Amino acid sequence: MSPINPAILQKYPAIEDLKKRAKKRLPLIAWEYLDMGTGDETSVSQNEAQFKHITFKPQFFKGKQTQDLTTTLFGRTYKVPFGVSPVGFTGIMWPNAEQILAKTAKANQFPYSLSTLASQTPETIGPLAGDMGWFQLYPPHQAELRNDILDRAKQSGFGPLLVTADVPAPSRRERTARAGLRIPPRITPFFVWQALQNPHWTMAVLKNGLPRLRTIEKYAGSGALQDVMQFVRNYVGGTLDWEYLKQVKAYWDGPVIPKGLLHPEDVEKALDIGVDAIFVSNHGGRQFDGAPAAIDVLPEIAKVVNGRCPIIFDSGVRSGLDIIRALALGADFVMMGRPFMFGVAAFGEQGGQIATEILIADLKANMAQLGVTTIDEIKALEPITM
Ligand code: FNR
Numbered sequence: 480m481s482p483i484n485p486a487i488l489q490k491y492p493a494i495e496d497l498k499k500r501a502k503k504r505l506p507l508i509a510w511e512y513l514d515m516g517t518g519d520e521t522s523v524s525q526n527e528a529q530f531k532h533i534t535f536k537p538q539f540f541k542g543k544q545t546q547d548l549t550t551t552l553f554g555r556t557y558k559v560p561f562g563v564s565p566v567g568f569t570g571i572m573w574p575n576a577e578q579i580l581a582k583t584a585k586a587n588q589f590p591y592s593l594s595t596l597a598s599q600t601p602e603t604i605g606p607l608a609g610d611m612g613w614f615q616l617y618p619p620h621q622a623e624l625r626n627d628i629l630d631r632a633k634q635s636g637f638g639p640l641l642v643t644a645d646v647p648a649p650s651r652r653e654r655t656a657r658a659g660l661r662i663p664p665r666i667t668p669f670f671v672w673q674a675l676q677n678p679h680w681t682m683a684v685l686k687n688g689l690p691r692l693r694t695i696e697k698y699a700g701s702g703a704l705q706d707v708m709q710f711v712r713n714y715v716g717g718t719l720d721w722e723y724l725k726q727v728k729a730y731w732d733g734p735v736i737p738k739g740l741l742h743p744e745d746v747e748k749a750l751d752i753g754v755d756a757i758f759v760s761n762h763g764g765r766q767f768d769g770a771p772a773a774i775d776v777l778p779e780i781a782k783v784v785n786g787r788c789p790i791i792f793d794s795g796v797r798s799g800l801d802i803i804r805a806l807a808l809g810a811d812f813v814m815m816g817r818p819f820m821f822g823v824a825a826f827g828e829q830g831g832q833i834a835t836e837i838l839i840a841d842l843k844a845n846m847a848q849l850g851v852t853t854i855d856e857i858k859a860l861e862p863i864t865m
Contacts, residue, residue, distance in 0.1 A: 480586040480832055488836060491825070494797045494818045497834060501824035505572065505680055506673035508660040513572045513820055515654040518768030526764050526795025529772035532865045533804040538850040546843045550854045552789055552812050553639055553734045553755065555610065558588035559839060560854050561802055563831075564760075564793045564816040565615035565641060565738075567596030570690030571664070573830075574598070574683045576823045581607035583819075583831030592641060592814070595628065596711065600693045605635025615641040615738065617711075618719045622726065624698060629731055631694075638733045641758060642724060645739025646716055650766045663689065663704040679827065725752050736791060739766075741776050743783045756789040756811075763794050763816050774805060778864075781809025799841025803849070807860040 491497055502510050516523035550560040563584060569576045577599040584591030585608055592613040593604050605612055614637035619625045632640070652660075664670065674681045689704075692711070696702040699710035728735045734755035739762055740746055746757055759780050761770040773794035784790055792810035796802060802813045822834030851857050 480583070481829070483829060483833055483836055487826070487829075487833060488840070491833065492837065493841075494821060494834065494837060497818070497821040497825040497830070497837070500826075501821040504677055505824050506670070506677050508655065508658045508664065508670075508673070509572050509680065509824075511654045511658040512568065512660060513817060513824065515652060516764040516768065517650045517652065517766060520764065520768065522761055522764030522768045522770050522772070523795075524764075525772040526761065526774070527797060529774045530795060530797075530801045530804055533774070533808065534863045534865065535803075535807070535849055535860055536863070537848055541850045544847060544850070544852050546846045546851075547853050548839065548842060550812065555638075556588075557590065557611075557812075559835075559842070560806060560811075561796075561813045561815065561838060561842075562590030562611075562613075563592055563819045564763075564814040565592040565594035565597070565613075565643070566816050566820055567594040567617075568598065568690060568692070569594075569820075570598030570687075571660075572820055573680070573823045573827070574687035574690070576820060577604050578607055579823050579828055580819055580831045581612070583835055584611045585609045586832070587835050589835075590639070590814075593632075593637065595694055595715070596692055598690055598693060601632045601635035601637060603693075605632070605637055609636065610638065612637040613639040613641060615643060616727065617643055617646065617715050618723055618727075619715050620718055621714065624714065625727070626730060627698075628694065629727075633731070633733075639755070640727070640731045640733060640735050641738040642719075642727055642735060643738045643762075644719060644745070645741075645760065645762045645766050647719070648717055649712075662708050680824075683827065721748055721752065724749070724754070728752055728754065738791075740780070741770060741773070743779060746780055746783050750784070750787055754788065756791050757784055758791040758793070758814075759810070760793045760814075774808065777805065777808045777810060784809075799838050799843070800845045802838065802842055803845055803857050803860075804862065806854060806857045807862045808864075811858075 548559045581591045591608045595617040614632035692707045700706040736756040738758035761773045789811040791812045792805045793814040822830035
């Protein structure tokens with residue numbers, strides 16, 4: 480991983496700066512796909528806004544301190560307490576985002592999650608992520624198809640398995656509809672004009688091709704994008720139940736983690752099945768606009784779990800301080816979707832590393848302000864929620 484020019488971090492010190500640059504470099508359909516929520520996008524804005532109400536009383540007179548960000552999860556040591564959440568249909572936003580982020584994760588020793596509906600296959604990404612790879616399953620109806628995908632992920636080196644629970648049906652996607660996103664993208668005069676306005680994105684697409692869902696292509700007729708999407712609509716998702724989760728748990732020999740739980744009763748049922756962690760998330764506000772901000776339910780879920788398994792958290796995390804807030808409210812590990820994609824869209828190959836360095840710098844700076852030096856000390860903090 481080539482070192483990042485300090486001038487870039489000087490000019491782009493926060494994830495928000497990457498977001499602004501990403502917006503300028505993406506055509507409208509790609510930006511809308513990345514940034515959108517659903518409905519009025521209350522859930523997206525609340526995910527971020529609710530973090531601002533969590534504060535701490537810092538403690539001083541601690542002498543010289545050095546921050547240690549390492550943390551252990553599922554018996555592995557990660558160098559930082561955060562990682563990359565699964566993001567599907569990646570090719571529309573930035574071709575090769577999976578390669579970029581998997582390499583970043585391996586270089587920095589934090590998890591990278593590959594979506595079933597990513598543009599790249601587990602076979603391509605597994606070796607790049609090394610032992611930092613997590614795989615995310617959107618549940619195919621047929622056990623045979625599911626097991627084939629799981630076998631491919633396992634053979635490609637993926638360890639923990641995220642089973643996404645919070646997509647019982649496709650969400651309404653008003654912003655991408657208004658922007659005219661069609662699958663496959665239609666080459667209209669507006670599209671061509673947009674492509675000309677965004678040469679970095681256009682060059683990346685010309686080099687790597689239009690978006691595909693390569694993991695699923697194998698099972699779906701011609702492999703053309705519209706056939707693959709139709710196949711997904713017909714045969715993947717919409718039928719997930721507890722029995723299915725049990726079957727996945729029995730089949731996969733690594734940690735199994737249901738992703739997107741918000742209700743305490745679901746948490747209890749998942750624990751009964753023997754899941755290895757609970758992933759608290761509202762899918763970044765992309766599925767159900769009536770969902771609470773994920774950070775608001777975290778303390779309640781932490782109480783229910785009561786140390787029986789680790790808690791992973793995402794939705795709305797935008798800074799090192801937010802990571803601290805989530806850890807202090809009960810998370811053991813914190814993931815992010817959009818922030819890493821903002822980095823890639825803003826800076827291409829170097830974008831994952833730039834996002835990582837911003838987050839680490841912010842995490843360390845805020846730990847220093849608080850007077851804590853380890854992740855365990857963060858978890859022992861007593862946040863004030865206003
Ligand atoms: C997602 N997310 C997601 N989750 C999942 O389990 N499988 C997937 O394929 C996708 N695809 C996807 C695409 C895009 C563009 C985004 C932004 C998100 C949800 C993702 O894993 C994560 O839960 C959210 O992104 C967390 O919220 P933040 O960090 O984006 O605020």
